Amino acid sequence: MTDTQTAGAPSTGTAASGPAGGKKDEKQERIASLWSDAWRDLRSNPIFLIGAFLVFCMLVLSAVPGWFTSGTPFAANACTLQNSLKPPTGENWFGFDVQGCDIYTRTIWAARNSVIVGVVTTTLVLTVGGALGLLAGWLGGIMDSILSRITEIFFAIPLLLGGMLIMSGREGNAWTVSAVLATLGWPQIFRIMRSSVLQHKNNDYVVAARALGASTVRITLRHILPNAIAPVIVVGAISLGVYIGAEAALSYLGIGVQPPEISWGLMISDAKDRFLQAPHVLLFPAAALSITVLAFIMVGDAVRDALDPKLR
Amino acid sequence: MTSIDKTTNVPAPRAASEGTPLLEVRDLHVEFHTRDGVAKAVNGVSYSVDAGETLAVLGESGSGKSVTAQAIMGILDMPPGKIPSGEILFQGQDLLKLPADEYRKIRGSKIAMIFQDALSSLNPVHTVGAQLGEMFRVHRGMSKKDSLAKAVELMDRVKIPAAKARVGDYPHQFSGGMRQRIMIAMAMALEPDLIIADEPTTALDVTVQAQVMDLLAELQREMNMGLILITHDLGVVADVADKIAVMYGGRIVETAPVHEIYKRPAHPYTRGLLDSIPRLDLKGQELYAIKGLPPNLLNIPSGCAFNPRCPKAQDVCRTDVPVLHRVTEQDGTELPGRGSACHFWKEQIHG
Numbered sequence: 001m002t003d004t005q006t007a008g009a010p011s012t013g014t015a016a017s018g019p020a021g022g023k024k025d026e027k028q029e030r031i032a033s034l035w036s037d038a039w040r041d042l043r044s045n046p047i048f049l050i051g052a053f054l055v056f057c058m059l060v061l062s063a064v065p066g067w068f069t070s071g072t073p074f075a076a077n078a079c080t081l082q083n084s085l086k087p088p089t090g091e092n093w094f095g096f097d098v099q100g101c102d103i104y105t106r107t108i109w110a111a112r113n114s115v116i117v118g119v120v121t122t123t124l125v126l127t128v129g130g131a132l133g134l135l136a137g138w139l140g141g142i143m144d145s146i147l148s149r150i151t152e153i154f155f156a157i158p159l160l161l162g163g164m165l166i167m168s169g170r171e172g173n174a175w176t177v178s179a180v181l182a183t184l185g186w187p188q189i190f191r192i193m194r195s196s197v198l199q200h201k202n203n204d205y206v207v208a209a210r211a212l213g214a215s216t217v218r219i220t221l222r223h224i225l226p227n228a229i230a231p232v233i234v235v236g237a238i239s240l241g242v243y244i245g246a247e248a249a250l251s252y253l254g255i256g257v258q259p260p261e262i263s264w265g266l267m268i269s270d271a272k273d274r275f276l277q278a279p280h281v282l283l284f285p286a287a288a289l290s291i292t293v294l295a296f297i298m299v300g301d302a303v304r305d306a307l308d309p310k311l312r
Numbered sequence: 313m314t315s316i317d318k319t320t321n322v323p324a325p326r327a328a329s330e331g332t333p334l335l336e337v338r339d340l341h342v343e344f345h346t347r348d349g350v351a352k353a354v355n356g357v358s359y360s361v362d363a364g365e366t367l368a369v370l371g372e373s374g375s376g377k378s379v380t381a382q383a384i385m386g387i388l389d390m391p392p393g394k395i396p397s398g399e400i401l402f403q404g405q406d407l408l409k410l411p412a413d414e415y416r417k418i419r420g421s422k423i424a425m426i427f428q429d430a431l432s433s434l435n436p437v438h439t440v441g442a443q444l445g446e447m448f449r450v451h452r453g454m455s456k457k458d459s460l461a462k463a464v465e466l467m468d469r470v471k472i473p474a475a476k477a478r479v480g481d482y483p484h485q486f487s488g489g490m491r492q493r494i495m496i497a498m499a500m501a502l503e504p505d506l507i508i509a510d511e512p513t514t515a516l517d518v519t520v521q522a523q524v525m526d527l528l529a530e531l532q533r534e535m536n537m538g539l540i541l542i543t544h545d546l547g548v549v550a551d552v553a554d555k556i557a558v559m560y561g562g563r564i565v566e567t568a569p570v571h572e573i574y575k576r577p578a579h580p581y582t583r584g585l586l587d588s589i590p591r592l593d594l595k596g597q598e599l600y601a602i603k604g605l606p607p608n609l610l611n612i613p614s615g616c617a618f619n620p621r622c623p624k625a626q627d628v629c630r631t632d633v634p635v636l637h638r639v640t641e642q643d644g645t646e647l648p649g650r651g652s653a654c655h656f657w658k659e660q661i662h663g
Contacts, residue, residue: 035437204432210387211427212498213420214450222446226437 038306045306051298058292061108062115071105073262085278094284097267098274103281107288110262114292116174117181117247122240124182125189130232132186133193137228138201138220148194155187163250172258177250181243192235196228203227234304241296248289264289332404333360334538335384335423335506340398342379342562344609345391351609353379355562356398358636361538363505366529368541368553368570370585374606376562377542381508384540385425386415403505421451424499426509426528430491434483440467440494441479447501466497470527489520493527500531506538513548525552546589550574555649558582561607561617564636567651578639578652578661580622616655628655 042048061068083100086092094103136147162184170176200206201224209223250256251265259266264285271282342354354376361367369377382388384400386407400407402423407415427433435443444466445459454462460479467475470493483491492512499507509528513521529552532539543549549556549570556573558566558581566579577583584602604621607613613620619629632655639650642662654660 204427204429205435207387208425208427208433208495208498209435209446211385211419211425212447212450213416213418214446215416218450222438223435227435 038303041306042302045302047298048302048306051295051302054291054295055299058111058115058295062112065108065112069102069105069108071102073101073106073109074260085274085281087278088280095278095280097271097281098278103267103284106262106267107264107285110264110267110285111288111292113174113257113261113263114244114247114289117178118240118244118296120175120178121181121185121243122236124178125185125239126232126236128182129186129189130193130229133190133232134197134220134225134228136190137194137197138224140198144194147190151187151190154184155191157184159184159246160249160253163246164253164255167250167255172251172256173261174247174257177247177256180250181246185239185243188239189232189235193228193232196231197224200224200227230307234300234307236300237303238297238300241293241300244296245289245293332401334363334365334403335540336360336399336401337380337384338399338401340380340383340400341396342376342383342388342398343394343396345394346610349610352612353562353609354383355612357559357562357564359557359564359567361506361540363538364532364536365555366532366539366541366553368543368549368556369559370544370546370549370556371559372544372606374609375559377559378510379562380559381425381510381540381542384508385419385423387419387425417451420447420504421502422504423506423508424502424504426492426495426499426507426512428511429515430488430495431483433495434491436483439480439482440486443483444479444494444498444501447498451502462501466501467494469500470494470497470531472497488516489524492516492520492524496524496528496531500535503535504537506540507532508540508542510542511544512541513545514543521548528552546585558585561612562609563617563653564651565618565653567636567649568639568647569649572647572650576661578650578657579654580624580656580660581618583660584621616653624656624659626655 066072079099079101081100083092083096083102084098086096086100088095092102092104094107097103097106132147132151136144159181163180166180166183167176206219206223209219214223247256248263248265248268251263252269254269256265257263267285268282268289271278271285275282336358337360338358340354340357341352344351344353357376357380359367359369369380371377379388379393383393383395384402384407388395395408398408402418407418410418434440438446441460441463444463445454445456448454448459448462449456464475464479467479472478472490472493478486483494486494492515496512499509512528513524516524525548528539531537539552541549541553553570555567555569557564558573558579560581566573566577566582568578573582574586577586581602584600587600588602590599602621607617607620613630615628615630615632616622616625616634619625622629634653634655636651636653637657639647639652639657639661641647652660
């Protein structure tokens with residue numbers, strides 16, 4: 001890694017900032033850490049740019065769906081049975097579902113639940129798995145053994161089976177689904193964090209920091225964590241998309257988000273019986289789901305490439 | 313930079329100057345408990361360093377020189393490491409009996425260490441300015457801005473060109489020699505009383521080695537610090553050190569003032585080391601090498617640890633562990649500071 005950096009970074013720095021270059025430019029050009037290198041990589045990566053644009057759209061869409069559609073799916077007059085299964089028209093771009101609800105409006109509004117599940121689950125998983133992994137890796141010994149065994153118990157539960165078990169008899173909404181996915185998903189981050197910490201904690205600079213009198217907390221947070229966190233971020237970014245897909249899967253099976261809440265998984269589930277008769281009812285939410293998952297995975301994948309020097 | 317209070321740079325008065333050495337290691341034992349058994353890395357090492365003095369610790373890999381240094385710094389991994397007995401007296405105070413937190417405060421501020429590989433000893437994700445400044449933030453509670461100004465000052469002091477512009481650079485952007493200078497700057501930051509340099513020039517090329525050693529010696533003189541220089545490079549030692557301790561198999565086998573040892577070694581192992589230095593006048597001849605391998609620390613030979621490799625080994629060497637004899641002239645006049653852990657030191661030095 002350092003080889004590529006030493007070879008690449010300073011030369012670009014000196015090339016870009018000649019004697020004519022302003023002092024501020026020079027300073028910005030010179031700094032080339034793992035992260036700033038990654039950022040430079042990402043800025044010129046079309047996969048990242050497309051993915052990031054789509055992710056940005058999704059975030060805006062879920063934050064303020066009112067900007068994109070005048071109706072709301074929860075209004076009393078939102079659905080009229082007369083419109084049942086009507087195909088797309090110039091006025092109603094996505095057509096109507098079996099209840100006569102506008103699919104465009106529902107698809108837009110359903111983004112919110114997906115994004116909530118993705119973001120909340122990833123945050124929970126990163127915090128819980130990351131903190132425990134850091135603890136286990138740093139403390140080692142008996143604490144590591146105990147935490148690792150507990151993790152393995154959770155790791156052994158299949159996602160869908162575990163989801164069904166936990167969700168049965170509970171109110172299904174974005175928050176409970178997030179809780180379920182986080183409960184079953186944190187062991188993955190725990191393992192990555194733990195192994196990453198183990199890999200870095202015996203590095204010379206950790207010994208050096210100890211020799212210079214840094215406290216344990218300081219060494220862990222300032223010296224080990226910033227070095228160990230890269231793979232965790234990558235997996236976190238990729239799994240954000242995966243969690244959105246998992247939410248749709250749970251909702252499709254009827255154990256995720258429950259009506260009257262709306263979700264792409266639910267919409268697909270409702271539409272599947274009349275697919276030949278009215279394919280648009282299924283295709284639009286399915287396309288929205290695919291694009292969202294794809295966007296997050298593209299971003300995650302690009303971040304992985306940028307942070308993994310072997311792929312440069 | 314002028315705004316920085318210069319008075320803080322004046323070396324603090326050395327506390328223990330009356331009689332007690334700055335650092336005294338007494339009969340230190342270190343062992344590592346591994347799956348294969350107990351590896352005895354250090355078996356009764358004693359040495360001392362005064363303020364302003366340089367002690368060179370010489371020895372092969374695995375002779376226990378670095379482990380002794382780590383024990384002094386208190387950075388041995390325990391477990392598997394263990395210090396069953398011994399004392400490390402720093403300014404008269406036994407470090408091994410200190411509570412962990414007080415020991416930590418001494419590290420970095422009173423005793424500092426320079427490591428062999430500067431690139432891997434500097435954290436790749438922080439700028440050198442942040443890492444130099446960390447010393448001041450940890451030990452002096454300085455603000456980020458003040459500590460950065462201090463970092464620039466330090467970099468100037470170790471003669472890094474354009475220090476102000478480079479303070480925001482990352483370790484990998486510096487050359488090997490410059491990185492080692494940064495390591496030295498970090499160790500010097502709080503003007504410690506004692507510096508332990510663990511093979512500070514091994515990873516550098518020969519021209520840079522000399523520069524770095526000169527810098528180290530200069531700063532040491534300026535601040536009147538004690539220096540323990542761990543090395544296996546006899547050439548480096550001759551220029552800088554005041555006295556030498558040669559280690560083998562976790563013991564000190566010979567101690568001497570620096571120039572005496574080159575003239576008249578009093579231990580066959582030291583003799584072997586000196587003979588294995590390439591010499592210009594012996595060009596074309598086969599280079600001498602000490603036969604055999606360093607002892608397995610899990611199973612140190614009985615008697616003198618060097619006996620399987622020693623060309624002069626007798627029966628007594630295989631049974632009795634030699635103590636560190638005081639070395640005297642043939643007529644019995646004492647040679648100050650000299651000692652040899654060889655049953656036949658007389659024959660070695662005078663024979």
